[in-house]
Amino acid sequence: MHEVEKLFSLLYSKEEYSNIQKRPELYWKEESVFRIRELMKENRLESGNYVLLAPSSVWETKRMPASKFRVLGERIFKETGKKVVLIGSKADLDLCEEVGSGYAINFAGKTNLPELSFLVSKAALVISNDSSPIHFASAFNIPTLAVFGATVPDFGYTPLADLSFISEIHGLTCRPCGIHGGRTCPEGHFRCMKEQDTNKMFEVAVQLEQGNVK
Secondary structure, eight states: OHHHHHHHHHTOOOOTTSSOOSSSSOOOOOOGGGHHHHHHTTOOTTTTSEEEEOOOOSSSSSSSHHHHHHHHHHHHHHOOOOOEEEEOOGGHHHHHHHTTTTTTTOOOOOOOOOHHHHHHHHHSSEEEEEHHHHHHHTTOOEEEEOOOOOOOOOOOOOOOOSEEEOOOOOOOOOOOOOOOOSOOTSSSOHHHTTTOOOHHHHHHHHHHHTTTOO
């Protein structure tokens, strides 16, 4: 059950909330997105011509290795014709540079929340660890590829976009290792992220962007 449904169940019967839109809704004042509009124009970013990569998370065990994000991002850039934009906080600047140097546009630390929501709303696809960009994408029904490592979909924080895919490693008895993940892998192997298949993820990303996944 998604967390939204859990909250709805406190107020409504299952029959009642089954007919309620579960995706969140986000709005912004026009003056609050003027700067991001200009930044997008400078970088020739238009609706649907870029893919957003969000390689960070507060919790280290929820982060797919930067090297894998880089392989995936470079392939998207080279093989799909889409621009690739990295997003994150100021603290993620170096990580995003590691992932996107040489091919991507690094917006880490350059957006506030209204600006980020506007940027997400125009993306062709969002690729993110189990973190907040998933939920921004859900608000605008943007196709989403979510990467789950230490956490699991059963916690209820999965994408709500009509088109989405969760990349996870099945069969690991150590998952989940915490509600929010942790700083280090308790087992020392970090297989939940190190075994993520970027070839499969690229195939899914293309399908999501084309609207024919599943």
